[in-house]
Amino acid sequence: MASAIHPEVSAKTANPTTRSLLSIRNIGKSFGRTPVLRSISLEIAEGEFLTILGESGSGKTTLLRIIGGFETADCGEIVMAGERLDRLPPYRRRVNTVFQYYALFPHLTVEENVSYGLRVAKLPKEEVAARVEQALAMVKMSAFANSKPAKISGGQQQRIALARALVNRPRLLLLDEPLSALDANLRRQMQVELKSLQREVGISFVFVTHDQDEAMVMSDRIALLRMGELEQVASPREIYDRPATVYTAQFIGHTNLLRGEVKGGIARCHSLSWPVNLPDGPVLFSLRPENIHFAAGMQGAVKFRAKLCSQIFHGATELLQVQCTDGLMLSLRTSTRASRDEDLDLEFLPAAAVPVRESGQGKKRD
Amino acid sequence: MFSRAYRIAITLPPLVWVILFLLLPYALLFCYSFWSVSAVQTIIHSWTLDNYRELLRVNVYLQTLFRSMWIAARVTLFSLLLGYPLAYYLSFYAEKRKEFFYQLVIIPLWVSYLVRAYAWKTILGSDGVLNTLLQYVHLTSHPLNFLLYSPFAVVLTLTHIYTPFTFLPIYAALEHIPRNLIEASHDLGAPPLQTFWRVILPLSIPGVLAGATFAFVLSLGDFLAPLLLGGPSGIMISNIVVSLFGAAYNWPLGAAISFCMLALVIGLLFFSERLEKRWGFR
Missing domain, CATH: 2.40.50.140 (Nucleic acid-binding proteins)
Incomplete structure (x- = not known):
């Protein structure tokens, strides 16, 4: 993961600043009569790697989908850089998502997948080409530019999904259990790569997983979610050394x-x-x-x-x-x-x- | 894996069926198309290409074939224009009413073709529902004659009858589009309309092709709608085949025309298969 996609921020070794990028305030959500999230409040700092950790059914994916705009919260608000985010449709949010099963467009080549967001934004052709090339180089997938997604492996699809999101230079990247479909070895390798990539680009990552070890290895902070409520939000070391609750x-x-x-x-x-x-x-x-x-x-x-x-x-x-x-x-x-x-x-x-x-x-x- | 006897036992019945009821009749028809009819209307079993020459020489056959194709093309277009939005609505927006609307599309298929064709006759005729209504509200003073016994009536009826056939494959294709692709498109900044053009439409093309092929092939060979509602100007190629096998008693010429159509349809199916493969991704 050599070249930097964000020249302006890559210079500093992106330690998370304390400047807040995203504020989640009292977000609540029910599906029918089942409450899924109860009054969640959370701050995400610029350049931070935050993991939302929880068992299945804890509401972690719902929270991520609310930030991405694919679900609407029943109450509460989300503010990004001083602007109400939760009132914008997903296609107007400067947030990109890496989906659980990658969601690559099967009818488009790797290159067309990665350039999708830039083409939608109607950027000049030369810039699109340059940024796509850079993004593919970053995830070491340049050789596969003209392949269809069905022809490449799960780990490679994973990298393309990442490149497709990062090429748009979002303020915030959401990752919904992106490693869960990979086998154990590849998964460990991707954890390390993902973490170093995040340091390199300096974008805030919100990473959803049910895997404690994954959360420990990658995160600056872990937000532990249980039955729709935040159990504890702290650094991996603190959450391990000084757990607040039995759970x-x-x-x-x-x-x-x-x-x-x-x-x-x-x-x-x-x-x-x-x-x-x-x-x-x-x-x-x-x-x-x-x-x-x-x-x-x-x-x-x-x-x-x-x-x-x-x-x-x-x-x-x-x-x-x-x-x-x-x-x-x-x-x-x-x-x-x-x-x-x-x-x-x-x-x-x-x-x-x-x-x-x-x-x-x-x-x-x- | 299975014993030889078992394999023969399960493949034989369908094989016999296909040979007996499909290949043999076609082979016979093929032979007929190279035979001829004598002055006293007996079949002369000697080989000749006269039937195919006749087909190219007499204008009415080719003209009718082209008219049939033009009618089939219009039916295809209109049933796509009706079927696609319907399938789109059902797949993406109908939610709880999905099953209900789906049945509404399917139920007409249970009603006899003939009944549906006659229904249009009572609607479009000069004393029909539509003309009576138009005169009643004083939009017209005389019955509109072009409504019935015209290519218009044929296209309308066939569109009505074959729209479910275009709807079904399109609906199936739309249902197979993973919804996270649509979310991914929105996530990457594409508003709904762009998402439709860039993701949904391309991914539904195989369904559109299958539906268009159904509508075109089925309406190209149709003979009831033109017979009941077409009038002299709405005659289609199958009507000519029917009369050649019937009153005109020229089976060899009828067989030759049938074979040309068969070749046309097989070519079309082959072509659309190729296209579907080209647009299929998985």
Whole structure:
């Protein structure tokens, strides 16, 4: 992905600025009597790679389609660069979409597909040709300019769909699970390419996926959507290290959920206890498996003894199921094998146990 | 994969059917077209090209053939002009009424051709519904005579009868267009009209070709509509064939004309097949 499609922005190594490009305000949508989105508010910054992550039925595609103009929201507004976007038909929005199954025009060649938007905009022929050539070179598809879409592979169609959208130099690019039809290896490769391409062109990407790993690898920020509501919006690192809710903690990576009680600045969970800075009352903690270690005498660590129940080899790591002496089951991830016979001495730092909300707490769901 | 006996058992019946009821009669007809009729109206079974010479020599045959093609061309045009918008509306806008409208198009096909042709007769005749109405509202003082027993009546009736045949393949083609292509076109800045010209129309061309072929071929060989509603000026080539096989008792000449038409139609089907392939994408 060599040449730059946006000479004016490619010079800087497009770190997302804090300048907001798109504001989604209180967007709500129902299909018939089924609510799909409930009062979604979200800011997307210039040059940002934002992933809308969610299970099927979470409303993520509907949200993307509302931004693209293919669905109308029941309420709320969308503002792009100071202009109401949601009142414009899709063909007047400076937003382009990469569709899930690419939606390449089967009767047009690769070149005609890519030039479609520019020809519709009635740009001069020479400019169309130059920009199409540039876009095809960017996605390494110049050799296929005269092929019909049916003659090229899924991964190649994917690149063409990307070129066809980017050649129009949109302010914002929407991607609706664009990698879901590719096989695992190609998918990983495209994740990397897509991310570096986004840095290069500096356009804001809104990427929809149901794949947590994909979201983690590519995004500047992840917006986790659940049953039409935003569960958490944060950077991948933050959403992983400091999940706000049980759902987030469980959906993104593996976790141990510890149900306990805080009393006088001490959290108790089964026989484990550690100091916390929380008000009294019942509490839930998320403790990532990789944050439990074999005891090495870390300062202030919570120490406990457990019996090995099972051990699963994952290549670089091992996932162990252990049972504490009080019956509590925990999973932990280590790089060393444990022997089954002896009890294990384990520990974790209090800071690794992150208090999480019960999902949907405080908000009544029907 | 299947046993030899099984394969023969399943291919034989249709094969026999085609040979017995299609190929043999055509072969016989083909032979007839090279035979001739004696003065006492018996068939002379000796080979001659006279029938084909006759066909080219006597103006009325070629003229009628050209008129038939001109009528068929108009029927094709009008049934496309009616069928396409109808199919377009049904495919893109009818939504819940889709099934209902679809049935409305199909139901007339259940009614006998003859009944529909006679219906037009009662509408277009000089005492017919249309003339009575026109006189009643004083738009005309005399019955309009060109309405019935004219090429106009034939084109009108055939258009009515064959529009469902153009509608169906066009509708099928439109239904097969993935809707995300239309969204993609809008997404790339093309308003609805441009999207129609650049995406929907090109992708529906195979259906249009199939529908046009139906309308043209079926109306080219039609003989009932011209017989009932055509009058002397609306005679079509099939009427001549019918009379040659009937009252005129000149089977060899009738067979020769039939074969010319058959060749024409096969050529046309071949041509439209080629075009459809050229416009088919998947």
